[in-house]
Amino acid sequence: MTRPRVVVAGLGDSGLLTAIHLARADVDVVGVSSKPGLVSGQELGLRLARPADWARDYRIGFDRFRRLDRAEIVHGELTGLDPAARTVAVRDREIRYDVLVVATGVSNGFWRRPGFQTDADVTAAxxxxxxxxxxxxxxxxxxxxxxxxxxxxxxxxxxxxxxxxxxxxxxxxxxxxxxxxxxxxxxxxxxxxxxxxxxxxxxxxxxxxxxxxxxxxxxxxxxxxxxxxxxxxxxxGRVRPNTGWLPAGLLDEHGFVRVEPTLRVPGAPGVFAIGDVAATDVLRSSARNRADRLLARNIMAHLVDRPLREFAAPRRRWGSVxxxxxxxxxxxxxxxxxxxxxxxxxDRVLQPWIVRRGIYGGVRPGIR
Missing domain, CATH: 3.50.50.60 (FAD/NAD(P)-binding domain)
Structure with a gap:
């Protein structure tokens, strides 16, 4: 029996974590990213002031994430979605999906841009x-x-x-x-x-x-x-959702992806959205409140026709400021x-144990 294929479009902070959870389940995961690895949108100040320190924890190649070993990673720029055929276009290639996760984020200043980048491009920026x-x-x-x-x-x-x-x-x-x-x-x-x-x-x-x-x-x-x-x-804060590759009918008046409380996209069977691109609430808080775990559970429930859980958005932002x-x-x-x-x-507890081991499920050492 063929296993369901879940395509995660966008491997930023939210998409990456969703793919990591799904890669442990009985599905085939395909991640699509315009970047050669995780290039986080977090901690802009550290990125500008101490880029080497920032890169150690917030710029990580996909091959270093142990739980992505079973996933296929496609380095390319998304150009289209056909909900009827259940395919996404990545340049001149079409990828079929049973479930699609839209996690393409937003553009915001010089540090969050949607275009295709190589390792050299990221380093230069x-x-x-x-x-x-x-x-x-x-x-x-x-x-x-x-x-x-x-x-x-x-x-x-x-x-x-x-x-x-x-x-x-x-x-x-x-x-x-x-x-x-x-x-x-x-x-x-x-x-x-x-x-x-x-x-x-x-x-x-x-x-x-x-x-x-x-x-x-x-x-x-x-x-x-x-x-x-x-x-x-x-x-x-002049964010622009990276949704130019999506049909207009899936978007709200501001260009963000419309979602139900379960993070499912209405009018598009098998499509979910998470992160800054998803119009969950005014703060688009699924990007910062570990909704990735809930979404992974909902996708598996969707595949076996079980009830889905709803995302509860907090009233205020929180976290590292x-x-x-x-x-x-x-x-x-x-x-x-x-x-x-x-x-x-x-460096002794937070990053190695809480983040790399606990949140990411294991990250191989990089070259310093």
């Missing part, structure tokens, strides 16, 4: 962004989310001689987190010498993609003089309370 900031005497970070906050803090800690400024549109940054998170983050930013500019909304065109590091000055629609800077990091610091890593709960992993545990 990491190096050029780091070098751009390293050669700048002043850095302005524009945005009020976690990506902006961690970038300002990590850059200021890496280069204390630079003038680092964080500008955000509200009275406080991190509006999607519990207020306690900003209380902690504000103190850490102040200790690092970051200049805070609240209630500053940048004057940018509607079609501005914010996908490169630019130079100042930056003008504000909320008043006040323009702010000069040698380098401007745009983290203003500041990135690894000298005294460790703070992980915030949805209630805004931080738990700190001491610095010595990051």
């Amino acid at each position: 990491l190096g050029s962004a780091h070098d751009r900031l390293a050669g700048s005497a002043s850095v302005l970070v524009v945005g009020g989310g976690a990506a902006a906050v961690t970038t300002a803090l990590q850059v200021a800690c890496r280069w204390p001689e630079k003038r680092v400024t964080l500008a955000f549109p509200g009275r406080r940054a991190l509006p999607q987190h519990h207020p306690r998170v900003w209380d902690v983050a504000r103190r850490r930013l102040a200790d690092a010498g970051v200049v805070l500019l609240p209630e500053r909304r940048a004057d940018v065109p509607d079609d501005f993609a914010a996908d490169e590091i630019t130079a100042g000055p930056v003008a504000w629609t909320t008043g006040g003089p323009a702010t000069a800077a040698d380098a401007v990091v745009w983290a203003i 500041l990135g690894p610091e000298r005294d460790g890593l703070r992980v915030f709960s949805p209630a805004g309370r931080p738990f700190r992993f001491p610095a010595w545990t990051l």
Whole structure:
């Protein structure tokens, strides 16, 4: 009897974990990725300030994941979906599926782009962004989310001689987190010498993609003089779903994939979606709340015609906001309370045991 084939379209953080769970089940898994390995969208600040440290934990070749040994990995760019024929197109190749997982994520700034990349392309992108900031005497970070906050803090800690400024549109940054998170983050930013500019909304065109590091000055629609800077990091949340390869009927008015609470896509039998591309809730929180395990269970239940479980979205964002610091890593709960992993545990406990062994199910050593 032929085993069902599950195609996971997109092997970023959410798609990779879903594929890892499914690879242990009685199905054939095919993962499609435009990248040569995991190139995580997490920890932008560390990526910019210390790219080698970031790459050790957030850039991992697919061949290093032990639980993907039974999966087929296709390195290519998705170009189309035929729900009636149950096939996806990857350049000039068509791949049949019994179940399809859409996990192609979003484009967001220079650090999350959908296009095809080789290992050399990824290395060049990491190096050029780091070098751009390293050669700048002043850095302005524009945005009020976690990506902006961690970038300002990590850059200021890496280069204390630079003038680092964080500008955000509200009275406080991190509006999607519990207020306690900003209380902690504000103190850490102040200790690092970051200049805070609240209630500053940048004057940018509607079609501005914010996908490169630019130079100042930056003008504000909320008043006040323009702010000069040698380098401007745009983290203003202008995400664009990577859904150009999908039929329009599967998308909502903003281009995200419509999903039921079970993460199933209505109107497309056998199709599910997860991660930032899935319109689960306002925060699209299936990307950050381990919905991958629930989705894998739902797919197996779907294949044997059993009831599916529903994803319950949290009301606030949570997790790591500041990135690894000298005294460790703070992980915030949805209630805004931080738990700190001491610095010595990051390389001895957190990454090797909790992340690589516990979450990924085993990662082979890489070449340093």
